[in-house]
Amino acid sequence: xxxxxxxxxxxxxxxRNAGLLDGANGIGDVGSIKCGDALRxxxxxxxDSEKIVDASFQTFGCGSAIASSSALTEIxxxxxxxxxxxxxxxxxxxxxxxxxPEKMHCSVMGREALQAAVANYRGEVWKDDHEEGALIxxxxxxxxxxxxxVVRANSLTTVEQVAxxxxxxxxxxxxxxxxxxxLAKVSKEACTAPTAATKPLPPAxxxxxxxxxxxxxxxxxxxxxxxxxxxxxxxxxxxEIVEIDGKNIYVNLKGACVxxxxxxxxxxxxxxxxxxALGEFVRLLPAAMLGKAA
Amino acid sequence: xxxxxxxxxxxxxTTACDPAVVSAMLPFFTEQFGNPSSMHSxxxxxxxxxKEARAKVQALLGAEHDSEIVFTSCGTESDSTAILSAxxxxxxxxxxxxxxxxxxxxxxxxxxxxxxGYAITRLGVDKRGRLDMDEYRAALGPRTAIVSAxxxxxxxxxxxxxxxxxxxxxxxxxxxxxxxxxxxxKIAIDLKKTxxxxxxxxxxxxxxxxxxxxxxxxxxxxxxxxxxxxxxxRGRRAGTENAASIVGLGVACEQAMQHMxxxxxxxxxxxxxxxxxxxxxxxxxxxTGDVTNRLPNTSNIAFEFIEGEAILLLLNKAGIAASSxxxxxxxxxxxxxxxxxxxxxxxxxxxxxxxSLSRYNTEAEIDRVIAAxxxxxxxxxxxxxxxxxxxxxxxxxxxxxxxxx
Numbered sequence: 061x062x063x064x065x066x067x068x069x070x071x072x073x074x075x076r077n078a079g080l081l082d083g084a085n086g087i088g089d090v091g092s093i094k095c096g097d098a099l100r101x102x103x104x105x106x107x108d109s110e111k112i113v114d115a116s117f118q119t120f121g122c123g124s125a126i127a128s129s130s131a132l133t134e135i136x137x138x139x140x141x142x143x144x145x146x147x148x149x150x151x152x153x154x155x156x157x158x159x160x161p162e163k164m165h166c167s168v169m170g171r172e173a174l175q176a177a178v179a180n181y182r183g184e185v186w187k188d189d190h191e192e193g194a195l196i197x198x199x200x201x202x203x204x205x206x207x208x209x210v211v212r213a214n215s216l217t218t219v220e221q222v223a224x225x226x227x228x229x230x231x232x233x234x235x236x237x238x239x240x241x242x243l244a245k246v247s248k249e250a251c252t253a254p255t256a257a258t259k260p261l262p263p264a265x266x267x268x269x270x271x272x273x274x275x276x277x278x279x280x281x282x283x284x285x286x287x288x289x290x291x292x293x294x295x296x297x298x299x300e301i302v303e304i305d306g307k308n309i310y311v312n313l314k315g316a317c318v319x320x321x322x323x324x325x326x327x328x329x330x331x332x333x334x335x336x337a338l339g340e341f342v343r344l345l346p347a348a349m350l351g352k353a354a
Numbered sequence: 355x356x357x358x359x360x361x362x363x364x365x366x367x368t369t370a371c372d373p374a375v376v377s378a379m380l381p382f383f384t385e386q387f388g389n390p391s392s393m394h395s396x397x398x399x400x401x402x403x404x405k406e407a408r409a410k411v412q413a414l415l416g417a418e419h420d421s422e423i424v425f426t427s428c429g430t431e432s433d434s435t436a437i438l439s440a441x442x443x444x445x446x447x448x449x450x451x452x453x454x455x456x457x458x459x460x461x462x463x464x465x466x467x468x469x470x471g472y473a474i475t476r477l478g479v480d481k482r483g484r485l486d487m488d489e490y491r492a493a494l495g496p497r498t499a500i501v502s503a504x505x506x507x508x509x510x511x512x513x514x515x516x517x518x519x520x521x522x523x524x525x526x527x528x529x530x531x532x533x534x535x536x537x538x539x540k541i542a543i544d545l546k547k548t549x550x551x552x553x554x555x556x557x558x559x560x561x562x563x564x565x566x567x568x569x570x571x572x573x574x575x576x577x578x579x580x581x582x583x584x585x586x587x588r589g590r591r592a593g594t595e596n597a598a599s600i601v602g603l604g605v606a607c608e609q610a611m612q613h614m615x616x617x618x619x620x621x622x623x624x625x626x627x628x629x630x631x632x633x634x635x636x637x638x639x640x641x642t643g644d645v646t647n648r649l650p651n652t653s654n655i656a657f658e659f660i661e662g663e664a665i666l667l668l669l670n671k672a673g674i675a676a677s678s679x680x681x682x683x684x685x686x687x688x689x690x691x692x693x694x695x696x697x698x699x700x701x702x703x704x705x706x707x708x709x710s711l712s713r714y715n716t717e718a719e720i721d722r723v724i725a726a727x728x729x730x731x732x733x734x735x736x737x738x739x740x741x742x743x744x745x746x747x748x749x750x751x752x753x754x755x756x757x758x759x
Contacts, residue, residue, distance in 0.1 A: 072664070072667060073667075073668075073671070075737065078736070078737050079736065079737070089739070089754060089755070089756035090756050091756035097661065098739060098754070098756045099739070099756070100739040100754065100756070118737055118738060118739035118741075119737055119738070119739070120659060120660065120661055120701070120704075120738045120739055120740055121661050121664070122661050122662075122663035122664055122680065123663055123664055123667045125661070126664060126737060
């Protein structure tokens with residue numbers, strides 16, 4: 061059972077201004093496709109003063125959708141249209157002494173209905189630009205669409221950054237797996253560096269190739285890495301070869317590649333290219349491993 | 355005079371513990387506290403009680419051997435154990451076949467396994483919630499590790515032909531698991547006559563306490579445990595036994611056996627009375643699922659043009675406990691995946707209300723519900739933009755076509 065405030069219950073059990081409104085001259089019909097809730101807001105506006113003299117609603121929705129609609133009509137009655145347009149979804153939620161995070165979209169729907177009704181009165185067409193995604197962070201009511209937008213816009217790479225930018229994940233922390241999945245998805249799309257297949261299995265016995273001299277071999281490694289560098293640089297990263305010791309090749313990842321969630325995948329991808337080019341098995345290791353790897 | 359005591363019609367969610375179950379459990383919180391693995395007499399007595407409980411579960415399921423009963427902590431644990439075991443034991447097979455209407459205990463696990471690289475086939479259902487057996491036959495192949503299909507659906511009560519499905523799975527060399535959490539105790543089951551390899555049940559759905567479940571594991575089925583550790587449950591599920599709850603589950607199974615006929619006659623009659631009463635009094639509503647082949651205790655009614663959570667809140671105010679397939683009751687923002695799989699339109703799926711009875715419900719209660727529901731539906735429809743002064747708008751979907759976000 062939802063933890064609804066007394067005020068929400070009261071507005072649900074005894075909704076104000078429910079039903080059709082005679083003489084309505086501004087009507088807003090909106091719905092949330094995800095949730096399936098829908099709301100028709102009817103306004104009677106005095107043309108001289110642009111004051112809302114009466115308002116009513118019809119709602120297809122849950123308890124908090126009905127309560128939010130009821131609260132909205134109470135808030136805006138007597139306001140001018142311009143004053144009413146300043147009412148935010150948070151104002152509706154506050155009027156009801158708060159809504160559970162999963163239910164905040166009910167108040168958003170109320171605000172959208174208001175914008176639509178005012179547009180209808182003014183002979184304008186209202187367009188909805190708000191997309192709603194699956195709820196990720198329940199503590200702060202942040203959905204997947206918003207997180208993904210912010211991650212993309214700011215090139216975020218860690219859960220901590222997401223929490224700083226959106227608050228998502230900053231509470232109980234149980235949604236961190238969901239946030240990591242979004243980060244991985246965006247990072248995978250953005251990264252043009254070669255990445256290995258999900259389970260990279262280097263060939264146990266590489267196809268026999270003509271034996272290279274040491275000099276030829278080093279040049280081949282260099283050429284292969286040089287060919288990959290522009291891809292990394294496009295993502296504001298880079299790579300440099302530090303040392304070649306038998307089958308171990310030590311490199312430094314630089315710039316945006318450092319600490320990128322795809323770092324391991326990037327190394328794996330480059331390693332696969334090197335194995336192909338050289339026709340022998342090599343390992344690509346971070347320079348930090350120099351002297352430590354067998 | 356009419357009583358106003360609360361009426362519980364949400365038995366597919368959970369059930370009240372049978373008083374006989376509670377009294378059988380009590381000694382195991384006090385003097386019978388021993389660990390069944392111990393050598394001394396404290397443990398020995400508990401061990402004996404577990405053996406007795408195992409035999410009672412065996413009897414209800416019609417299992418051939420009592421060692422085929424593995425006690426777990428819940429239905430979800432049994433489901434996870436079954437599917438993960440089949441994948442571990444048959445690494446050469448990487449496909450799981452399941453249905454679109456399973457419980458999240460199966461579907462969420464399968465989504466996760468899909469990310470891990472396994473191939474998941476989700477069989478669809480028709481408008482009545484029935485599977486297409488040809489689609490199933492076509493999906494089975496040499497890479498199928500396991501088929502997992504529920505015996506009965508928790509929302510609509512629709513029963514799947516799991517015995518036949520198990521035969522087909524075996525013919526393809528795959529294991530067959532059924533989540534029978536809703537079926538056990540409500541319909542007769544005789545596993546020894548079937549090819550079902552694994553079955554999950556949950557205690558609290560049949561008047562035993564929460565926190566105890568069973569995985570039925572047919573003798574000879576290749577198996578890998580989920581929990582490894584001590585030798586409990588013959589090494590197939592390590593962890594000290596939840597002795598009191600297992601004893602309670604044993605008594606609940608015994609009681610379910612005794613009440614099986616009652617469940618399928620009297621409880622069924624009350625369910626039918628409730629459904630017919632509501633359908634006769636309320637316009638624009640219909641029962642969902644396969645009404646000719648469903649659990650005897652379940653009725654799921656879709657009320658068009660209103661939303662389920664609002665219905666539940668008003669029912670609750672009238673002292674009636676039911677549940678809904680509406681998005682808003684789950685917090686998921688999506689209406690029930692079961693209703694969507696059956697192709698029920700949004701405007702009806704959101705208004706689905708499930709009444710699930712038990713042997714404790716009375717005719718007087720059912721009559722009170724039949725009287726209480728119509729005014730609640732009428733009250734909410736008055737608020738609905740899809741509903742006019744006297745009935746549904748002429749063409750509701752066209753008349754009210756909101757801008758959807």
